[in-house]
Amino acid sequence: MKIKLNPFFVLVAAVLFFGCPEDDDLTTIPEADRTEQQAEDGPLLIEYLETHYYNSEELEGISNVSMDDIVVTELDEGESLPTGHTFLINAVETETVTYKEAEYKYYILRVNQGGGESFSFADNIRLNYSGNLENGNVFDSSINPVVFDLTSLVPGWTLIAPTFNTASSFELNGDGTVIYEDAGVGMMFIPSGLGYFSSSSSGGVTSYSNLIFKFEIFQFEENDHDNDGVPSYLEDIDGNGFVVDEEDNTDEDNFVDFIDADDDGDGVLTVNEDLEPDTDLEVDEDGDGDPTNDIGDGDPTNDDTDGDGIPNYLDTDDDGSKLDDEDGDGIPDYIDNN
DSSP states (O other), rough: OOOOOHHHHHSSSSSOHHHSOSSSSSSEOOOOOHHHHHHHHHHHHHHHHHHHHEEEHHTTOOOTOOGEEEEOEOOOTTOOOOTTTTGGTTTOEEEEEETTTEEEEEEEEEEEEEESSSOTTTTTEEEEEEETTTTTTEEEEEEOOOEEEEGGGGGHHHHHHHGHHHHSSSEEOOTTTEEEEEEEEEEEOOOGHHHHHHBBTTTTTTTTTEEEEEEEEEEEOOOOOOSSSSGGGGGOOTTTSOOOSGGGGGGSSSSOOOOSTTTTTTSOOOOGOOOOOOOOOOOTTTSSTTTTTHHHHHGGGGTTTOOOOGGGGGGGTTTOOOOOOOOOSSSSSGGGOO
């Protein structure tokens, strides 16, 4: 699996999955019509953005800003906007997405883009976060950095987190703490349809609650959930930024492609449909004494044996496999010395 992260990411303790964006303790009621619900949720988000302001001038003067530096305040009736502050409605980016046949608007406050690498909607990210409702009640947060698999989170996170970058660097202190520089810092404001929707959750999240998150993103790891040699983000067949849709299930079995070891259901594992010459000339995979003639470059996406424009791992009639056994001795050709 390709790794895109700083060395510290590997040294820390096991990956943690906390309850916030995708909670296991959910209670579900019969679902409302998504379009009708969005018609109610949308104006509530706009009202929040129009009546709350943040410390914009102060944030601009902080050299290494964090999410804790963001202070959002409700403007009381009769008050004027304080100097050095900006209404959220005048600062957020407005985005639109169609999800489950309903059109949603969501909003991003981009405090700092982040000076590190970009990542995809299917990767793991290390971050701090805090989630609250429109009434200000915090329903979940992290004390120390945690790791989330973006494929396991509510849709709002899958859409918004990858628009930021990771931190540019980090420093490990003698006491075991870490200081990250130039992390991706911001807030998201999402309607219930991009959150828990009809589910309620611990921390006071009721059904059809709009959600607000602060976050700071530090590092990432590229995922290949099924270890088939194809990064999970490339298994988004319909290209909509999600890997769990019915359209992302090439062979229409019980497993969408990013967790399916045989994506096209042809009986040949995806990893065995990698037929390009091995680019690693140091390791002798087939043990024949010659590391230059091995098969498989670790990327099944660039193999198209029958030249029909469909890579072998998605093509049921590709006529090519690492398991081919031309001499019939039960040993695949790519590791057969005879």
